[in-house]
Amino acid sequence: MTEHDGCRDRPVSEPSCSTILKHLLESPKDFKVTVVTRTDSTATFPSNPKVTVKKGSYTDGPFLQEAFKDQDVVIFALHFMAQSAQIGMIDEAAKAGVKWIVPNEYAGDGMNKAMAEGVPVFVPKKQAREHIDELSKTHEGLAWIGVATNPFFEPKFLIKSSKIFGIDAESHTATIYPDGGAFNSSTMDRIGLAVTRMLSLPISDHSNSRASLQHYANNFLYVSSFCVTQKQILQTLQKAKGESEADWKVSEDKTIKQWVQECQEGLKAGNMQAGWGLTMCYYMGEGMGGNYQEKAEQDHKVLGLQEEDFEEAVKRALSA
Template sequence: MTASSYIEKIAIVGAGGNSGKFMTESLLRTGKHTVTAITRADSKTKLPEGVEVKIIDYDNHTSIVDALRGQDALVITMGVMAPADQQSKLIHAAADASVPWILPNEWSPDTADKALVEDVAAFQKIPQARELITKLGKSSFIGITTGFWYEWSLAIGAAYGFDFADRTVTLFDDGETKISTSTWPQVGRAVAGLLSLPIHAEDQGKDRCLDRFRDGLVYVSRFTVSQKDMLDSVLRVTQTSLNDWRVTHEPVQERFHKGIEALQKGDRMGFARMMYSRVFYPDGNGNFEKTRGTINELLGLPQEDIDEATKAAIQRSKETTWS
């Protein structure tokens, strides 16, 4: 472990990705960290200015170990379609490189909720990664639970139920179930704030240190809102009224099962309908701000205007085809 009482050297996988670039930029802005992007030789992703770069080959364990040696922390961000064994290769290499801290590829709804993980197979690999880190016994982990990305998800009709081009919205049940959701900038700030805490308790108190969160989950949110709250924001941003939209309702459990059926028939949007509808179940698993609490206040995360995030989502919906 570093001789310093703070984390200084941070390696990040996905430093130029949708979420990773915000984490990288926020870490660099602190002026407290050296940030190294871990990337493949064939990657075409543009990286934020100010990062160091280490090239790895996922089929060459030694190349990953060499890239991670001397790092105080490893932050892993990768997409749903990343190879299933990619994170485990990173975790094994981090253990062999003696990296003290890992933030695994969490960034999701609450995977400490066993019913949610059981129902959504894609979430099962998240606790498995935490278990692997513990089993290897060389690194400590902190899993950051964020909920879904608001500006990403609102842009996808199969996710939160909004179709901006057609001005239609499908409300699940009564549309009033609240879920905790985040934005990329907010999570970037959270990662930077968390990794800037002292490792051990100092004068600020026992709560303001990484030891408090060692080998556990922390919860970060941007908004805890219902679909009706989202709709209110959409109406303000688009300067439309409810009469300009076609609003329908669908039982959330029916939507979940229809999503599974569609996925089994090869409709990839069925996956989104299934996964997103599950957090709107009335069991409350989607509202982790209520069930678990968050570390927003401890990290000094700001309260932002939901309408700004809604604007970003509407712009994304115009730029990307979801099919």
């Protein structure tokens, strides 16, 4: 990684994780950012002397190599529909001499074998990391940094799509799984801040190896805003709305184990939505990998992050 006057160059491939760009630009480290986006993209980016926008094709090797030239880190934040281009883009980043790649993760704990193998949508994420591992054999110093976030905790997820947590805020119904447990969840702002502070660390620190980029080489950064259960989400939502248990119809008849079976059968029948349901099973099921609180606490200590106020986050979601 090239450093000069405390400034590092970071290309961001897509604005879907806009809070990363926001916090990079607000950082006292004075990052310079190159945004790589498609020629036909209508996305807009901040008018800022620290930002350079380069438009082209994600399959255009010469364009990508030029965009990635002299960059320290490539951060992938690709839309789901564009993820198939990631492997080829990683190849071009390696050819351009990039040493650090943050691949398209922003999901669960990729180091948890049961979760990584049990959730189909995690397969391409694992393949990307393995591809970088293979490239590192011929591109010295190349490494990946995964970012674990678990499900995003944002207004549209809590209110409009709250069924992902088994809670339907519009119909006042909820399914609480008795074999569920506490799981981590992250706000988008927390993700952007955590990634920025992690990239602000020195490459090595002999006094505290965890407080360095070398610790995160071929490893995960564990991001979390809070660690909660379904019941905590439901009770906090009820409190924020001034409602009582009597206003809701709550069922506890179904188990995560049953939901897993339903999702697996749905996938076999070609129902791709079942893949998202299966992901939530692993997030919320007790002992299935969705609780990485201990790892998150260790990372947050290094990055100077505190757990966010869950009640305030719910109130913000309701007022958004």
